[in-house]
Amino acid sequence: MKSNILAAALLLAPAAHAEQVGEVGVDWVGNDIIIEAIADPKVEGITCHIAYFDRSLIDRLSQGAWFEDPSNASIACRQTGPIRVGDIDMSEDGEQVFRESRSIILKSLRIKRIFDEANQTLIYLVHAQELTEGSAKMSISTVPLYGATLATD
Template sequence: MRAFKGLLCGMLLLPLVAAAEPIGEVSTVFKWVGPNDKIVVEAFDDPKVEGVTCYLSRAKTGGVKGGLGLAEDRAEASIACRQVGPIRFRAELKEGEEVFKERTSLVFKTMQVVRFFDRKRNTLVYLVYSDRVIEGSPQNAVTAIPILPWK
């Protein structure tokens, strides 16, 4: 019982990371066996900033390996974040804080989105990039949201 309580407390201390909601997808390469290669579009709300939604597009590898979750997806991704309501901070923001993370290979590769707050320009900046245990990728995309009054 003590181990269960410790595990539960540990889970509560994990950083708050958003979950993606599928928006749509298009096939890019036909595969005879298994799902096609595709580009997927997902949305997630910033867990600490009410009124912000980010849209992420990325390649998803198909085929037999992709269907079994064993394929490694490409590192490229695109991101667009928008103000969708009044912006309110639910908690204190940390520079470079991870707001979204998704596995893009069986073990070693992840795609993540981190947030920065440009106080001088009153703007939220979101960066998407991919990393690996051994070597990450310099490919990245960035989007920015000026914090404006919501009408």
């Protein structure tokens, strides 16, 4: 029952939308680095940029693993306007801000937001989540909340 409620909450949670803002070709077979901008749906005034590797069809056919991209990703989050913090999860586990599939069913790229109350800072973590094995590839970015409006204010 608890897992059904959690699944429903995840489906109803506001989903962040990624907008591609850059693409850099890295080799002759068509592999690219994609850069996307993602506005935090619950924290107005913060935008995260993620960069990740996008495998070409030629690379997929020659290297195998046809249906997935590597887990590598990098993130940078910055204040892009007045910060207004909405009703966010302030627990140590944080909450998912963004999810994007990196294979047909087994792997996804995720961004989690964690609130560091002692330092009045939001931490954004990008990582891959896999069904069968975890990945140690991750990147973090922090945004201090100097003078920000919190939902409790």
